[in-house]
Amino acid sequence: MPSSSAHLPLFLSLLLSSFGTILSSSSESDLLLTFKASVEDPALVLSDWSPNFTNYCNWTGITCSKTTSLVTSIDLNNRNLSGYISPSICQLPELSTLNLASNNFNQAITLQLTECSRLVILNLSNNLLWGTLPEQIGLLSSLVTLDLSRNHIEGQIPLSLGSLVRLKVLNFGSNFFSGIIHSNVLKNLSELVLLDLSRNPSLISQLPQEIGRVSKLRWLLMQRSGLYGTIPESLLDLHELEILDLSQNNLTGIIPLGLGLGFLKLASVDFSQNMLSGSFPIDVCYGKVLLELSLHENSFTGSIPKIIEKCSSLERLQVQDNKFSGEFPSGLWSMPQLKLLRAENNLFTGEIPDEVGVPSQLEQVQIDNNNFTGGIARGLGSIRTMYKFSASLNRFSGNLPDNIFDSPVLSIVNMSHNSLTGPIPEPRNCRKLVSLSLAGNSLSGGIPPSLGHLPVLTYLDISNNKITGEIPPELQNLKLALFNVSFNQLSGSVPASLVSGLPASFLQGNPDLCGPGLLNPCTVRPERQNSKNNGLIWTVIVISIIVGLMLIASGLLAVYRLSQSRPGSGKWKSVFFYPLKITEDELLMALVERNSIGEGAFGKVYAIPASDGEFIAVKRLLNSGNLSFRTVKAEIKTLAKARHRNVTKLLGFCYSRGTILLIFEYQQKGSLGDALRKPGFSMDWRFRLKVAVGSAQGLLYLHNDYVSQILHLDMKSNNILLGDDFEPKITDFGLARVIGEAAYKSSVASELGGYCYFPPEYGCIKKPTEQMDVYSFGVVLLELITGRPAEQPESRESLDVVKLVRRKVNMTNGALEVLDPKISSSAQQDMLEVLDLALRCTSVLPEKRPTIIEVVRSLQSLQPIALPPILTGDGELPCVE
Numbered sequence: 001m002p003s004s005s006a007h008l009p010l011f012l013s014l015l016l017s018s019f020g021t022i023l024s025s026s027s028e029s030d031l032l033l034t035f036k037a038s039v040e041d042p043a044l045v046l047s048d049w050s051p052n053f054t055n056y057c058n059w060t061g062i063t064c065s066k067t068t069s070l071v072t073s074i075d076l077n078n079r080n081l082s083g084y085i086s087p088s089i090c091q092l093p094e095l096s097t098l099n100l101a102s103n104n105f106n107q108a109i110t111l112q113l114t115e116c117s118r119l120v121i122l123n124l125s126n127n128l129l130w131g132t133l134p135e136q137i138g139l140l141s142s143l144v145t146l147d148l149s150r151n152h153i154e155g156q157i158p159l160s161l162g163s164l165v166r167l168k169v170l171n172f173g174s175n176f177f178s179g180i181i182h183s184n185v186l187k188n189l190s191e192l193v194l195l196d197l198s199r200n201p202s203l204i205s206q207l208p209q210e211i212g213r214v215s216k217l218r219w220l221l222m223q224r225s226g227l228y229g230t231i232p233e234s235l236l237d238l239h240e241l242e243i244l245d246l247s248q249n250n251l252t253g254i255i256p257l258g259l260g261l262g263f264l265k266l267a268s269v270d271f272s273q274n275m276l277s278g279s280f281p282i283d284v285c286y287g288k289v290l291l292e293l294s295l296h297e298n299s300f301t302g303s304i305p306k307i308i309e310k311c312s313s314l315e316r317l318q319v320q321d322n323k324f325s326g327e328f329p330s331g332l333w334s335m336p337q338l339k340l341l342r343a344e345n346n347l348f349t350g351e352i353p354d355e356v357g358v359p360s361q362l363e364q365v366q367i368d369n370n371n372f373t374g375g376i377a378r379g380l381g382s383i384r385t386m387y388k389f390s391a392s393l394n395r396f397s398g399n400l401p402d403n404i405f406d407s408p409v410l411s412i413v414n415m416s417h418n419s420l421t422g423p424i425p426e427p428r429n430c431r432k433l434v435s436l437s438l439a440g441n442s443l444s445g446g447i448p449p450s451l452g453h454l455p456v457l458t459y460l461d462i463s464n465n466k467i468t469g470e471i472p473p474e475l476q477n478l479k480l481a482l483f484n485v486s487f488n489q490l491s492g493s494v495p496a497s498l499v500s501g502l503p504a505s506f507l508q509g510n511p512d513l514c515g516p517g518l519l520n521p522c523t524v525r526p527e528r529q530n531s532k533n534n535g536l537i538w539t540v541i542v543i544s545i546i547v548g549l550m551l552i553a554s555g556l557l558a559v560y561r562l563s564q565s566r567p568g569s570g571k572w573k574s575v576f577f578y579p580l581k582i583t584e585d586e587l588l589m590a591l592v593e594r595n596s597i598g599e600g601a602f603g604k605v606y607a608i609p610a611s612d613g614e615f616i617a618v619k620r621l622l623n624s625g626n627l628s629f630r631t632v633k634a635e636i637k638t639l640a641k642a643r644h645r646n647v648t649k650l651l652g653f654c655y656s657r658g659t660i661l662l663i664f665e666y667q668q669k670g671s672l673g674d675a676l677r678k679p680g681f682s683m684d685w686r687f688r689l690k691v692a693v694g695s696a697q698g699l700l701y702l703h704n705d706y707v708s709q710i711l712h713l714d715m716k717s718n719n720i721l722l723g724d725d726f727e728p729k730i731t732d733f734g735l736a737r738v739i740g741e742a743a744y745k746s747s748v749a750s751e752l753g754g755y756c757y758f759p760p761e762y763g764c765i766k767k768p769t770e771q772m773d774v775y776s777f778g779v780v781l782l783e784l785i786t787g788r789p790a791e792q793p794e795s796r797e798s799l800d801v802v803k804l805v806r807r808k809v810n811m812t813n814g815a816l817e818v819l820d821p822k823i824s825s826s827a828q829q830d831m832l833e834v835l836d837l838a839l840r841c842t843s844v845l846p847e848k849r850p851t852i853i854e855v856v857r858s859l860q861s862l863q864p865i866a867l868p869p870i871l872t873g874d875g876e877l878p879c880v881e
């Protein structure tokens, strides 16, 4: 039987090889399990590391050799692991990669770990490793990549590192290494491509001449360490360099002549914040790919050669805070790629040429405190990318071109302290303008009223000019933190809400200006006052009649609509997510005035007693668009799945064409907004903090933990209900999803007083963002700190809380004045911290706002007692249809 005899050896060898695998596999998996045993794994990522799963090659993070089935790689980066790294894994015979980066291992690098002698890649970056690095690290002679960055390792850089002659990547950045960089180490590391010793402030060392031997270096990163002495000439030998960062050290002397010549790949050079002198290193420009050159905060002298135009790929040039002088090369203004140009605090002369702006992509220009002359070139206004233009303290003259504010992204303009004349141009496009400073010129004409329509304008300083006319009342629209018009020739009365909370010094030096707090209080002739008052009374009467009529009409309409769709007509469809002690009919019958407890942006809210005596809240959405039952049901079901102690439970809903009734659990205490508006509002700081933390947690849940992210988009104190013991519950979240974006926007916009919760970018951007909710939440925090509602529509002269706080905190002791005086001073420190947080949340620029996670953490850190862990949703909904 030839066939069976032919099969026998095959069978044997199969048997043998699988036997071999079983043998090694048992020991390999045992070694891994030993490793697992000493690791803390709160996120349970190692749950499949278990004898129950016999194929260890399939365990999380493990890679095996295809041929031998032995472990070659353990990659568990960023898994929230802590505990102890067991050296058992060093006995894995083929282990060549160990990546435990971005975890919380908190131990010294032990001698045993240096027994992993076959390692090619060792990455322990971004942990909490401490202690010194043992000399035995030199035993890991196969290493090609050694990344120990972002730990707390201290002590000398071991000399034995010189025996790791295969190293290509050596990253010790962000540690506490001390001592010096040994030339003997560098000599041997001739294969290195990346050397990162940055952010080791105790590494007080010269940069050895031997750095030139590391001739394959492409990235040399030594910023923010303790380098001193001169830059070695041998740097000229590193022809492969792409990124050179020696910034923030104590280097002296000059940059070696010729650095950059023959460097074809040099993309970024940073020598900033040293004590370097000498002239501009023009040679770095010869590589044709230089994107970034930073020389700022040194003592360079001389001029910048015109040949800088050769750096045609340059995107960022920073030469500020030096002693450069001479004519500023005009070619710089038309470099096609240049985005960032900083040259402030030098002695440059010259003009901005008229041709600036043709192909320009400039975003940020800072040339303050030089000796520039000539006019502000009209071309600047045509640069659509300009974000910041700062040219104060020069000798610019002439009129401002009328297009100067035209860039749609323009945010910061400072042309103070020049010799500019003529009128302030009307802003046309720049809806992002945050700060405008034109102080100390000779500008004339009036203040353009259209400044009042720039939604985010926060700093306005036009002091010390020759501005005339009245202060336009439109400026009252702005939430100004600084408003300085002192020393001009303004006249007339100051709009009341503009000055409340401002020191008069912002208005001084305008003899013809009158108003409260000024030398010259406005005197109004009595007859005019009277007729004005009469007019006012008439207006009020007319408006009340109109409003009354409208109310009656809308009431009739509502009754009509409701009767149209009473249960009898059979048009209602209801879905209850919880068993309710009330029938659909009873519910619909109970929607009567007697049960109404309030009116929100979207319609009335009712509190309806169920048969067990408990109440439920029913919210009637009038403006519900034309969404089908299916769509609405899907959206509401998503919302109803949100379950968190700080989020109101959605119990169900009823649908008919044009009306949706949302059924919520009822909170007897009402909302935070109700509480704030009660005369004599007083609430302990402890409870205010609890409300803040709880609602932030609710918001965090909606943003982050919840299955499909929900943006609230109508966060305000009226939508924070107070449960037992002041446990807050967020309500009315995500309604945009239920009634459609357009209907939602128009309802929200129609609501009185809601607007001060809106971030300035509201209406300017298409897609809503988390940062919008953070802004609104910041306003709620301000309400809790000041103890006053965001807006008090009844008193004409009062400011909304954001305006009020922004103005006050700019003054000495202003922050303390903001705090609710009803709270004892023992909470002052905490309140100031929350104030700081609230101010960051209400930053004008969305990117400056903290994330909701940061908000929760900051608030929690102020709480004396730990709260129970966040409850999470439990998945499926009971659905009673």
Ligand SMILES: *[C@@H]1O[C@H](CO)[C@@H](O)[C@H](O)[C@H]1NC(C)=O
Pocket: 042, 043, 080, 082, 104
């Ligand atoms: C990470 O672990 C810490 C404790 O070690 C825990 O508090 C934290 O919640 C964990 N984070 C994640 C995302 O699992």
Ligand SMILES: *[C@@H]1O[C@H](CO)[C@@H](O)[C@H](O)[C@H]1NC(C)=O
Pocket: 047, 050, 052
């Ligand atoms: C492994 O299986 C046993 C029995 O089936 C079970 O009791 C144990 O919980 C399992 N272990 C893991 C980690 O899944």
Ligand SMILES: *[C@@H]1O[C@H](CO)[C@@H](O)[C@H](O)[C@H]1NC(C)=O
Pocket: 055, 058
């Ligand atoms: C590896 O695990 C995945 C799921 O974790 C499973 O689908 C697959 O069958 C496993 N493969 C082996 C060879 O065990």
Ligand SMILES: *[C@@H]1O[C@H](CO)[C@@H](O)[C@H](O)[C@H]1NC(C)=O
Pocket: 077, 078, 099, 101, 102, 123, 124, 125, 145, 146, 147, 169, 171
């Ligand atoms: C080390 O791991 C971290 C996290 O995965 C990664 O960002 C870093 O690039 C790795 N280091 C090297 C040198 O590959």
Ligand SMILES: *[C@@H]1O[C@H](CO)[C@@H](O)[C@H](O)[C@H]1NC(C)=O
Pocket: 159, 160, 161, 162, 163, 164, 165, 184, 185, 188
């Ligand atoms: C440098 O490498 C050579 C062999 O290539 C070795 O003999 C010497 O000890 C190494 N130097 C250091 C400082 O490790």
Ligand SMILES: *[C@@H]1O[C@H](CO)[C@@H](O)[C@H](O)[C@H]1NC(C)=O
Pocket: 224, 225, 226, 227, 248, 249, 250
């Ligand atoms: C530079 O040297 C001074 C003393 O000369 C020292 O105070 C400073 O910390 C050093 N800076 C750095 C970045 O090492």
Ligand SMILES: *[C@@H]1O[C@H](CO)[C@@H](O)[C@H](O)[C@H]1NC(C)=O
Pocket: 347, 370, 371
């Ligand atoms: C600017 O130029 C004027 C006249 O040329 C000179 O007097 C002045 O010192 C210069 N200022 C600076 C800061 O260079």
Ligand SMILES: *[C@@H]1O[C@H](CO)[C@@H](O)[C@H](O)[C@H]1NC(C)=O
Pocket: 368, 392, 393, 414, 415, 416, 417, 435, 437, 459
């Ligand atoms: C505008 O420039 C002046 C002078 O350089 C400076 O004092 C002021 O702080 C700047 N204003 C803003 C808002 O940056």
Ligand SMILES: *[C@@H]1O[C@H](CO)[C@@H](O)[C@H](O)[C@H]1NC(C)=O
Pocket: 439, 440, 463, 464, 484, 485, 486, 487, 505, 506
């Ligand atoms: C307002 O401008 C005047 C004149 O420029 C100046 O003296 C004063 O310090 C400025 N006030 C503030 C708060 O900037």
